[in-house]
Amino acid sequence: MSNLSDLSVRQALKLLQNGDISSVEVTQSYLDRIQTVEPQIKAFITLTPELAIAQAKSADQLRKNNPLEDLPALLGLPIAVKDVLALQNVRCTCGSRILENFIPPYTATTVQRLLDAGVVILGKTNTDEFAMGSSTENSAYQTTHNPWNQAHVPGGSSGGSAAAVSAGMAPIALGSDTGGSVRQPASFCGITGLKPTYGRVSRFGLIAYGSSLDSVGIFSRSAKDLAVIFEQIAGRDPKDATSMDIPVPGIHLNSNTDLTGVRIGVPKEYFITGIQTDVEKNVRTAIQHFESLGAQIVEISLPHTEYALPVYYLIATAEASANLARFDGVRYGYSAEETSLWERFKHSRGRGFGSEVKRRIMLGTYALSAGYYDAYYGQAQKVRTLIKRDFEQAFEHVDAIATPVAPTTAFKIGEHTNDPLAMYLEDIFTLPTNLAGVPGLAFPVGFDHQGLPVGMQLMGPHFKEETLLKLVHAYQLSTQWHKSMPDL
Amino acid sequence: MQYEAVIGLEVHAELQTNSKMFCGCPVVDATIAEPNTAVCPVCSGMPGVLPVVNQKAVEYALRVALALNCEVAHTSIFARKNYFYPDLPKGYQISQYEQPLAENGELIIDTPQGEKTVRIRRVHMEEDTGKLTHVIPEQGDPYSLVDLNRSGVSLLEIVSEPDLSTPEEVTAYASGLRDMVRTLGVNSGDMEKGVIRFEANVSIRPIGSKELGTRVEIKNLNTFRGMERAIRYEFQRQAALLDGGLPVIQETLGWDETAGVTYSQRGKEEAHDYRYFPEPDLPPLVVEKAWIDEIRAQLPELPRARMLRIQQQYNLTLEEARMLASDVDTMNFFEDCIQIDPSIPPRTVANWIIGQLFAWFNSSGESITSMKIQAQDLVELLHFLQSNRINQSTAKSVLDTMLQTGRNANTIVSEQGLEQVSDLNMIVKLINQVLEENPDQVQAYLNGKENLENWFFGQVMRLAGGKANPQLVKTTLKQALTQLQESKTEKN
Numbered sequence: 001m002s003n004l005s006d007l008s009v010r011q012a013l014k015l016l017q018n019g020d021i022s023s024v025e026v027t028q029s030y031l032d033r034i035q036t037v038e039p040q041i042k043a044f045i046t047l048t049p050e051l052a053i054a055q056a057k058s059a060d061q062l063r064k065n066n067p068l069e070d071l072p073a074l075l076g077l078p079i080a081v082k083d084v085l086a087l088q089n090v091r092c093t094c095g096s097r098i099l100e101n102f103i104p105p106y107t108a109t110t111v112q113r114l115l116d117a118g119v120v121i122l123g124k125t126n127t128d129e130f131a132m133g134s135s136t137e138n139s140a141y142q143t144t145h146n147p148w149n150q151a152h153v154p155g156g157s158s159g160g161s162a163a164a165v166s167a168g169m170a171p172i173a174l175g176s177d178t179g180g181s182v183r184q185p186a187s188f189c190g191i192t193g194l195k196p197t198y199g200r201v202s203r204f205g206l207i208a209y210g211s212s213l214d215s216v217g218i219f220s221r222s223a224k225d226l227a228v229i230f231e232q233i234a235g236r237d238p239k240d241a242t243s244m245d246i247p248v249p250g251i252h253l254n255s256n257t258d259l260t261g262v263r264i265g266v267p268k269e270y271f272i273t274g275i276q277t278d279v280e281k282n283v284r285t286a287i288q289h290f291e292s293l294g295a296q297i298v299e300i301s302l303p304h305t306e307y308a309l310p311v312y313y314l315i316a317t318a319e320a321s322a323n324l325a326r327f328d329g330v331r332y333g334y335s336a337e338e339t340s341l342w343e344r345f346k347h348s349r350g351r352g353f354g355s356e357v358k359r360r361i362m363l364g365t366y367a368l369s370a371g372y373y374d375a376y377y378g379q380a381q382k383v384r385t386l387i388k389r390d391f392e393q394a395f396e397h398v399d400a401i402a403t404p405v406a407p408t409t410a411f412k413i414g415e416h417t418n419d420p421l422a423m424y425l426e427d428i429f430t431l432p433t434n435l436a437g438v439p440g441l442a443f444p445v446g447f448d449h450q451g452l453p454v455g456m457q458l459m460g461p462h463f464k465e466e467t468l469l470k471l472v473h474a475y476q477l478s479t480q481w482h483k484s485m486p487d488l
Numbered sequence: 489m490q491y492e493a494v495i496g497l498e499v500h501a502e503l504q505t506n507s508k509m510f511c512g513c514p515v516v517d518a519t520i521a522e523p524n525t526a527v528c529p530v531c532s533g534m535p536g537v538l539p540v541v542n543q544k545a546v547e548y549a550l551r552v553a554l555a556l557n558c559e560v561a562h563t564s565i566f567a568r569k570n571y572f573y574p575d576l577p578k579g580y581q582i583s584q585y586e587q588p589l590a591e592n593g594e595l596i597i598d599t600p601q602g603e604k605t606v607r608i609r610r611v612h613m614e615e616d617t618g619k620l621t622h623v624i625p626e627q628g629d630p631y632s633l634v635d636l637n638r639s640g641v642s643l644l645e646i647v648s649e650p651d652l653s654t655p656e657e658v659t660a661y662a663s664g665l666r667d668m669v670r671t672l673g674v675n676s677g678d679m680e681k682g683v684i685r686f687e688a689n690v691s692i693r694p695i696g697s698k699e700l701g702t703r704v705e706i707k708n709l710n711t712f713r714g715m716e717r718a719i720r721y722e723f724q725r726q727a728a729l730l731d732g733g734l735p736v737i738q739e740t741l742g743w744d745e746t747a748g749v750t751y752s753q754r755g756k757e758e759a760h761d762y763r764y765f766p767e768p769d770l771p772p773l774v775v776e777k778a779w780i781d782e783i784r785a786q787l788p789e790l791p792r793a794r795m796l797r798i799q800q801q802y803n804l805t806l807e808e809a810r811m812l813a814s815d816v817d818t819m820n821f822f823e824d825c826i827q828i829d830p831s832i833p834p835r836t837v838a839n840w841i842i843g844q845l846f847a848w849f850n851s852s853g854e855s856i857t858s859m860k861i862q863a864q865d866l867v868e869l870l871h872f873l874q875s876n877r878i879n880q881s882t883a884k885s886v887l888d889t890m891l892q893t894g895r896n897a898n899t900i901v902s903e904q905g906l907e908q909v910s911d912l913n914m915i916v917k918l919i920n921q922v923l924e925e926n927p928d929q930v931q932a933y934l935n936g937k938e939n940l941e942n943w944f945f946g947q948v949m950r951l952a953g954g955k956a957n958p959q960l961v962k963t964t965l966k967q968a969l970t971q972l973q974e975s976k977t978e979k980n
C-alpha cells in the first residue's frame with residue numbers, strides 16, 4: 001500500500017469500511033508522505049502527528065466495536081485544515097506573528113462537524129497572513145511552494161491546503177475563500193476547490209478577514225470527493241447568525257455524463273486582454289467539452305464586473321480593519337513589552353502584523369472614515385448590489401457560468417511581491433462570486449506551456465452547489481486532468 | 489443676561505436578561521462576582537467567534553420602546569462602533585446607528601408648571617463594555633485590571649430630544665425612565681451598581697432665543713442629586729463664560745462629585761471617529777408586527793397610568809398622587825399598606841408616607857427601599873392610631889423610633905408603656921388632681937380667665953405622660969370646668 005495517498009476519498013473510505021486497511025495505516029501513510037515532501041513544499045505551519053495517530057486509533061477502535069451502520073460517515077479519514085480555522089487546544093496562527101502562540105479554546109463548526117464525522121487531523125496549513133494574499137508569500141512563517149514547479153507559488157491565501165492536497169499530503173483540506181482564496185490556489189495546484197454559497201457553511205471559528213465575504217471552502221482531487229465533505233459541513237449553525245436554514249440536499253453523483261438541457265453562460269467580461277493565452281485556450285476547450293456533453297453554451301453579460309475589484313478592496317478591507325482591531329495585545333497573542341497602554345497597543349500591532357495586513361487595515365480604516373464613508377464604503381455597497389443583481393439576472397437564463405479562475409497560471413515566487421496591485425488582479429475573476437455570495441467551483445482543465453495547471457471556474461445560483469458539483473463530476477468522468485499529479 | 493438651559497439626556501440601561509446580548513454567558517452582578525468569571529470566547533473578543541442576538545434582550549428592548557410610545561422599526565441594523573480601549577475586547581462595540589430599533593417616542597413628566605411631554609429621539613440596542621480598575625500601588629508602576637464580566641451585557645440606549653430646561657425636569661425625566669424600566673421588569677434601577685447610567689447634553693441660551701448654544705456632554709452622572717448639581721454647576725459656568733464674552737467650548741466633561749465641579753475629558757478635536765458600518769456578522773433585525781402586538785398586549789400598568797388610577801381609586805388629590813408616584817417603590821409601598829389593611833383610610837396612609845416618611849428621607853438620606861421598616865410595620869402603627877390606642881403625637885414619635893431602630897410599633901408601644909389612656913375614671917382622676925393642686929388657677933378661671941382651659945389640658949396631659957386620649961381629656965375637662973362654674977353660680 002505504498003500509494004495510499006493517491007486514493008480518492010471514496011476509495012479510501014471503502015477500504016476503511018471493508019477493514020482492508022486501518023485508519024492508523026492510512027494516517028501513517030499520509031504522515032510518511034508529509035515527511036518526504038513537506039521539506040520541499042512547506043504546506044503546513046503546524047503538524048499534529050500525535051493527535052492524528054490518537055484520532056486514528058480511536059477511529060479504529062470505534063469501527064471494531066460498532067456495526068457499520070452506526071459509524072460516522074468519514075470515520076478514519078485524514079484531513080488538513082487551513083490555519084485560520086480554530087481547532088481546540090491546537091495553536092492557530094493565521095499565518096501571523098501576532099497569533100504565534102494563540103491556542104484557541106474552541107473549535108470551528110466546520111472542523112467540529114468533520115470531527116463528528118470521524119476525521120483525523122494531520123495539521124494546520126500555511127496561509128497568507130489573515131488570508132490576505134494570493135500566493136502564501138504573506139505568511140509570517142514560510143512560503144509554500146507549488147508542487148508542480150517549486151519556483152512558483154501555490155496561489156493563496158489557502159496555498160498550504162491546496163499544495164497539501166496536490167502533493168498527496170492529504171486527501172482533503174479545508175480552506176477559506178474571501179475573494180478567491182480557495183479557487184485560485186486550487187487552480188494553481190491543479191486540484192478541485194469549492195467555495196460554497198455565503199451562508200451555506202458556518203463561519204464560526206473561522207478567523208475573520210472580510211466577514212460578509214468569507215466562506216469556508218474545500219479542496220480535493222475531484223468534485224465527487226468534494227461532495228462527500230460538503231454534505232458534512234453544510235447547513236445552518238446556531239452559532240453563526242448569517243448561516244442559512246436551507247436544507248442541504250444529499251448529493252448523488254452518478255455516472256451519467258449527459259448534460260442535455262443544461263445551460264452554461266460565458267460572460268464576455270471575463271475574457272479580457274491581459275489574460276494568459278493558454279489559460280484562455282484551455283478554458284475555451286473545456287467549455288467546448290461541456291458543449292460536447294450536451295450543455296448549451298450561451299454568451300452572457302455581467303456588466304458590472306469591472307467594478308468588482310475596487311468594490312472588493314473597499315468592503316473587504318473595511319471589514320478587516322474592524323475584524324483585526326481585537327488583536328491589541330491585551331488578552332492573547334503577541335503583546336509588546338511596553339508600559340503605557342497606547343504604546344502597547346501600537347507596538348503589539350506594529351510588530352505583530354505584516355505589511356500587507358497593515359496596508360489593508362489602513363485602506364479599510366480610510367474607507368470608513370468620517371467624510372469618506374459615503375464616497376468609498378457606502379458607494380461600494382451600492383455597487384455590490386449591482387454586481388449581485390448581474391448574477392441574479394444571469395441565473396434567470398443559465399444554470400451555471402463558466403470563466404477562467406485567474407488570468408494567469410501560478411506565477412513565480414517573488415514575482416508580484418513588490419506590486420500589490422498586480423497581486424490584487426489575480427483575484428479579478430473570483431471576487432465577484434464573493435461579492436454576490438454565490439458558489440464557485442474551480443477544477444483543472446489542462447496545463448500551460450510551462451506545465452503548470454490551468455483551472456476553470458463554474459459559478460452557480462445561491463445554494464446550488466449541487467448543480468456545480470454535478471457538472472464538474474460529468475466533466476471529470478469524461479476527462480483525465482484531475483487525475484494528473486505532480487512529480488515529487 | 490438671563491439664560492435658559494437646553495438639556496437632553498442619554499440613558500444607558502442594562503437589559504437584565506439571564507444571558508448576555510450576543511453569547512450565552514450569564515449576566516452577573518458586576519459589583520459582587522469574581523472578575524472574569526462570566527466570560528466566554530465571544531464576549532472576550534477571541535478571534536473567529538461570532539455574535540448571536542439574544543431574543544429575550546430584543547423583547548425587553550421592545551417593551552421599553554413600546555412603553556415609551558415609540559415607532560418600532562420593522563427592520564433595524566446592528567452596526568460596529570470602532571475604537572480602541574482595553575475594556576472593549578473586539579475593538580468595536582456592536583450597537584445600532586443608522587437604523588435603530590425604535591424612534592419618536594415620549595415620556596410625560598410633571599413639572600411645577602404642569603405636565604410636560606419629553607420627546608424621545610431614539611431607542612437602540614448595544615452591548616456593554618468591560619470594567620477597568622486602575623491600581624496605583626505604593627511601590628512600582630500603576631496598572632489597570634480588566635474585568636470582562638460586564639462585557640457583552642445588553643444595553644438599551646434611550647436618547648431624548650433637548651426638551652428639558654431645569655435640573656428638576658431632568659431628574660423627573662430620569663427617574664421617570666428609571667421607574668419605567670423597573671416597572672417593565674427589564675432593569676433593577678440600581679444606580680449604585682451602574683445598571684442604569686445617565687449622560688446629559690447641556691447648552692444655554694438667552695431666554696427667548698430660539699437658537700441653540702454650544703453644548704457639552706457630561707458623563708458619569710451616577711446619582712440624581714449629582715446630576716442636578718452637575719447641571720446647575722454647568723449652567724452657571726456657561727452663563728459666566730457668556731457674560732464674560734467667552735465662548736462655550738464643545739467638549740465632553742466628567743463630573744467630580746466630591747469637588748462638585750465638571751472637568752474636561754475630551755475636546756472636539758479629540759472626538760472619536762467611530763467609523764460606524766453595518767455589522768456583517770448579524771443579519772438585519774426584523775421585528776414582525778405580530779410580535780409587537782403580543783408584547784404590547786402584555787405590558788404591565790405603566791407608572792403614569794398607575795398614578796392616575798391611584799388618585800381616582802383612593803380618592804386622593806392629584807398632588808398627593810404625584811407625591812406617591814415619585815417612584816415605583818413608593819407606589820408599591822402605598823398599595824401594599826392598603827392591601828394589608830383596607831380598613832385604614834388610604835388618605836391616612838398617603839399622608840403618613842408623604843408627611844412623615846418623606847421628612848425622614850430628607851433628614852436621614854435614606855429611601856423607601858433602604859429604610860428599616862416595611863409596609864406591614866407602618867400598617868401596624870396606623871392600626872394603633874386608628875383604634876385610639878395611641879394618639880397622633882405618640883404615633884409620630886413611635887414612627888421615628890421605628891425608623892431609627894427598625895423595631896416594630898407593638899414592641900415600642902408596650903416597652904415604653906405608650907398606650908393611650910382612654911379609661912374615663914382614670915382621666916377624671918387626673919383632672920381632679922390638677923384642679924385640686926391648682927386652686928389659684930381654678931379661681932382665676934372662674935373669674936373669667938377662660939383661656940386657662942388650655943393650660944389645664946396641658947397639665948392633665950403632662951400628668952398622663954402624654955398618653956391620655958386628648959379628645960377624651962378635652963371633653964371631660966370641659967365638663968368638669970362647666971360643673972365648677974355651675975356650682976359657683978349656685979353658691980352665688
